[in-house]
Amino acid sequence: MSRSPVIPLEKSLTLRSSAALVEAGLVPPSAREGLDRVAERYAVAVTPAMAKLIEASDPNDPIAAQFVPTTAELTTLPEERADPIGDDAHSPVPGLVHRYADRVLLKLVHVCAVYCRFCFRRETVGPGGPTMLGEQELEAALDYIRARPEIWEVVFTGGDPLVIAPRRLAELLERFRTIEHVRILRFHTRVPVVDPARITAEIVAALRNTGKTVYVAIHANHPRELTAEARAALARLADAGIAMVSQTVLLKGINDDPETMAALMRGFVEARVKPYYLHHGDLAPGTSHFRTSIAEGQALMRTLRGRLSGLAQPTYVLDIPGGYGKVPIGPDYVGEDDTVTDPNGGEHAYRFNDAV
Numbered sequence: 001m002s003r004s005p006v007i008p009l010e011k012s013l014t015l016r017s018s019a020a021l022v023e024a025g026l027v028p029p030s031a032r033e034g035l036d037r038v039a040e041r042y043a044v045a046v047t048p049a050m051a052k053l054i055e056a057s058d059p060n061d062p063i064a065a066q067f068v069p070t071t072a073e074l075t076t077l078p079e080e081r082a083d084p085i086g087d088d089a090h091s092p093v094p095g096l097v098h099r100y101a102d103r104v105l106l107k108l109v110h111v112c113a114v115y116c117r118f119c120f121r122r123e124t125v126g127p128g129g130p131t132m133l134g135e136q137e138l139e140a141a142l143d144y145i146r147a148r149p150e151i152w153e154v155v156f157t158g159g160d161p162l163v164i165a166p167r168r169l170a171e172l173l174e175r176f177r178t179i180e181h182v183r184i185l186r187f188h189t190r191v192p193v194v195d196p197a198r199i200t201a202e203i204v205a206a207l208r209n210t211g212k213t214v215y216v217a218i219h220a221n222h223p224r225e226l227t228a229e230a231r232a233a234l235a236r237l238a239d240a241g242i243a244m245v246s247q248t249v250l251l252k253g254i255n256d257d258p259e260t261m262a263a264l265m266r267g268f269v270e271a272r273v274k275p276y277y278l279h280h281g282d283l284a285p286g287t288s289h290f291r292t293s294i295a296e297g298q299a300l301m302r303t304l305r306g307r308l309s310g311l312a313q314p315t316y317v318l319d320i321p322g323g324y325g326k327v328p329i330g331p332d333y334v335g336e337d338d339t340v341t342d343p344n345g346g347e348h349a350y351r352f353n354d355a356v
Helices: 018-023 029-041 062-067 135-146 166-174 201-208 228-239 258-270 294-307
Strands: 096-100 103-107 153-157 184-189 213-219 243-249 274-279 315-320 325-328 339-341 347-349
Touching: 018 029, 096 135, 103 135, 166 201, 201 213, 201 228, 228 243, 243 258, 258 274, 258 294, 294 315
Parallel strands: 103 153, 153 184, 184 213, 213 243, 243 274, 274 315
Antiparallel strands: 096 103, 315 325, 339 347
């Protein structure tokens, strides 16, 4: 397979350096020297779709906070890790992570349309290396999957798998058609939101014509990201019968209040995307300014339970550092003294330990 499968649509307009950010008016010229130091370590890319959403006059703009680098990223805490969720500990061959028995992650590409400032793979994604798994690496990953009938689902991640050219993506997915025990193909992506023009009829056809059940996990963190263009891209996927779920990261100052999170989750449901995971911030280097406490996240989820439709409730999860897996960490409504707490905070007696 070629190592040039990525289509950089509007590449000339994507902001990829501190100089470009200054020229676009998103950061002041005085910030350039500090941001150059950040860009030396972590990739920078802000698509036109996201750049036009940024209110440059607002120092707390939630879109800028996600995509425009700051010197806060140069502060690394002792507990932060280059591989915060332990991918490497569960990688039997390059590009593949097998943490859970019935599914694997396949990291097809090492580039994204945008680079989130809180990314848990920020040490490994970005320009400078190969854009995609080489043919030998890909074949080794496929051989591993073929040899293990317990693998029911393949999760395509990276990088962002939907930056791959449609023809290349279709060619790759065709290779899964004969692996009978793989029934589910899931794609984790930001593309429909941050670069909706990439969701063309060709990319939809590549996803649809797989002979498998396809899910697309949409990553967005603020309701403003769900623009008319993004919703149209999501509609193209939904109209083709492709199921969608959401992924969101809990981010301090961006979505850690009930109003913002409720608006985002309702926006997902309205766009036919089922809320799935709300991730607690991982211990990625230089991201401490984004992280809330778990208690704050649990309080937020308790508030959402009382005001938001069940259709719009994500599961609040923590990826345990070191590769030990993902666990739900939402609030507990069951007390130790045979009480249960309702969504409004009232406590009620209930005998949990009666024999059936």
